[in-house]
Amino acid sequence: MGHVEMGTVYLVGAGPGDPGLITLRGLECLRQADLVLYDGLVNPLLLRHARGRCERTARTTEGGGHVVPQSEINSRLIAAAREGLTVVRLKGGDPFIFGRGSEEAAALVEAGIPFEVIPGITAATAAGVYAGISLTHRDHTSAVAFITGHEMPGKPASAVDYGQLAAFPGTLVFYMGLHRVEAIVSALMAAGKSGTTPSCVISRATTPSQRTVSAPLANLPSAVREAGLHAPSLILVGECVAQRERLAWFEKRPLFGLTIGITRPEGQADGAIARCLSLGAQPVLLPTIRIRPIEDWSAVDAAIERIDQYDWLIFTSTNGVDAFLGRLWEQGRDARALSSTKLAAIGPATAESLERWRLRCDIVPEEFRAEALAAALKTIVKGKRVLWVRASRGRDVLPTELEAAGASVDQLVVYQNVDVAAYSAPEADMLDSGVVDWIALSSPSIARNLATLLNPAARSHLGTRTKLAAISPVTAEAAARVGLPIDAVATEYTWEGLFDAIVHAASGAAEA
Numbered sequence: 001m002g003h004v005e006m007g008t009v010y011l012v013g014a015g016p017g018d019p020g021l022i023t024l025r026g027l028e029c030l031r032q033a034d035l036v037l038y039d040g041l042v043n044p045l046l047l048r049h050a051r052g053r054c055e056r057t058a059r060t061t062e063g064g065g066h067v068v069p070q071s072e073i074n075s076r077l078i079a080a081a082r083e084g085l086t087v088v089r090l091k092g093g094d095p096f097i098f099g100r101g102s103e104e105a106a107a108l109v110e111a112g113i114p115f116e117v118i119p120g121i122t123a124a125t126a127a128g129v130y131a132g133i134s135l136t137h138r139d140h141t142s143a144v145a146f147i148t149g150h151e152m153p154g155k156p157a158s159a160v161d162y163g164q165l166a167a168f169p170g171t172l173v174f175y176m177g178l179h180r181v182e183a184i185v186s187a188l189m190a191a192g193k194s195g196t197t198p199s200c201v202i203s204r205a206t207t208p209s210q211r212t213v214s215a216p217l218a219n220l221p222s223a224v225r226e227a228g229l230h231a232p233s234l235i236l237v238g239e240c241v242a243q244r245e246r247l248a249w250f251e252k253r254p255l256f257g258l259t260i261g262i263t264r265p266e267g268q269a270d271g272a273i274a275r276c277l278s279l280g281a282q283p284v285l286l287p288t289i290r291i292r293p294i295e296d297w298s299a300v301d302a303a304i305e306r307i308d309q310y311d312w313l314i315f316t317s318t319n320g321v322d323a324f325l326g327r328l329w330e331q332g333r334d335a336r337a338l339s340s341t342k343l344a345a346i347g348p349a350t351a352e353s354l355e356r357w358r359l360r361c362d363i364v365p366e367e368f369r370a371e372a373l374a375a376a377l378k379t380i381v382k383g384k385r386v387l388w389v390r391a392s393r394g395r396d397v398l399p400t401e402l403e404a405a406g407a408s409v410d411q412l413v414v415y416q417n418v419d420v421a422a423y424s425a426p427e428a429d430m431l432d433s434g435v436v437d438w439i440a441l442s443s444p445s446i447a448r449n450l451a452t453l454l455n456p457a458a459r460s461h462l463g464t465r466t467k468l469a470a471i472s473p474v475t476a477e478a479a480a481r482v483g484l485p486i487d488a489v490a491t492e493y494t495w496e497g498l499f500d501a502i503v504h505a506a507s508g509a510a511e512a
Helices: 025-030 044-049 069-083 099-110 123-130 162-167 178-191 218-229 239-247 271-278 298-305 318-330 348-356 368-378 396-405 427-431 442-452 473-481 496-509
Strands: 008-013 035-038 053-057 087-090 115-118 143-148 171-175 199-201 209-214 233-238 257-264 282-285 288-291 312-315 342-345 385-389 407-419 440-441 465-468
Touching: 008 025, 008 069, 008 099, 025 115, 035 044, 035 069, 035 288, 069 087, 069 099, 087 099, 123 171, 123 199, 123 233, 162 178, 171 239, 171 348, 171 385, 178 199, 178 218, 178 233, 199 218, 209 218, 209 239, 233 239, 233 407, 257 271, 271 282, 271 496, 282 427, 288 442, 298 318, 298 407, 312 318, 312 348, 312 368, 318 348, 318 385, 318 407, 342 348, 342 368, 368 396, 396 407, 407 442, 427 465, 440 442, 440 496, 442 473, 465 473, 465 496
Parallel strands: 008 087, 008 115, 035 053, 035 087, 143 171, 257 282, 257 440, 312 342, 312 385, 385 407, 440 465
Antiparallel strands: 171 233, 199 209, 199 233, 288 407
């Protein structure tokens, strides 16, 4: 057996919850890793950037996952590196701030494993910012202390001196202290901290589930009990907490706290996920179709060989653009092969995909649907040869309309749409329990497929706890035909327009 070169372990801070808060270096490591061992507090959306195997290594029972002892995690890191793998240990927050990353680093040093530590945004700073609280302020405090809330005040050999903390001239931040908030507050006040000191608990910071409860220190335990907050949470104590009333921004986003089902196929949902998060909502991936490559490329290769015989090349999806032009490139050709062919796209997203291949569209209709594209083309295609690049299934509006206008239309399938047979247990449970507030439908086929995927329990929530938004009237009509009630329809037939429709409907419901 040949010598196996030692792999490297990267201890990466994933940040506090918002997937946009990972560092560029952390994301780079995640994309290169053969194996990702991630903590239970890591946002699963980050795993979409990983190409290697991902394993959950939760060290608590929070969320019902299997508990993995720290010693087992250390051994797993060492063994994988000795197999020559590039390993990312993805940790919530920062690896070295209450994250036991230093213990993992020490184990790697002892085993002779090369490693690198990539810092992350720790929960305290992120929670403060997302709650509108600056932990330091020149008018209030010039110091901040991070304290573990796991230690019980007053226990023998405690490393936490509550006398010093009570006198500390700055902001106190207790990590992991939600279940000990009464004991922590009692210890601080017994040591001389004023019961009127501004304080708060921030739960699930930087996520759409963030909740912040503020109260004078003496009243904080009762306020937290009444609110029913959940871990992970941080306790903040100090004058800076009073800033929240003026500076809170995250919780004011238009869809804050709502859960939005994204029905786009996996691998194409990045834009929708980003928009969802920017509006303050929690995206849930609910694809109803999967995109698969075709098995036989001979028809595509033949069309590429005679591409100069076509007057128009029509694209009706980003998938079609990438599949066709990707094949063109694999065949040793490039955009010059299309020099004598005009290009049409169904909408701006498809046109942008062409632009990424350095191709400009000749026609993009104002309404982003097949009927509008056909209307824009049929006055100029009489006697012309047209090639429609398409999926394995879809509506036949284009060939019907264009052939009636005198065009010769060839249809070229470049990718497959395959129905999702069933949702996995977590997604099905969310739908059945009605915790998904909105589901965004982006095509008639997606609407039809969703109808077959919903259980009776999930259907019972439609129109009440779970609402549906359609990207176009055509999609809304398809949904209605399969018994899905539509609560909002986009006026601009894009994902941006779809989110605008949800914002408008949600704001109207909130005002009502």
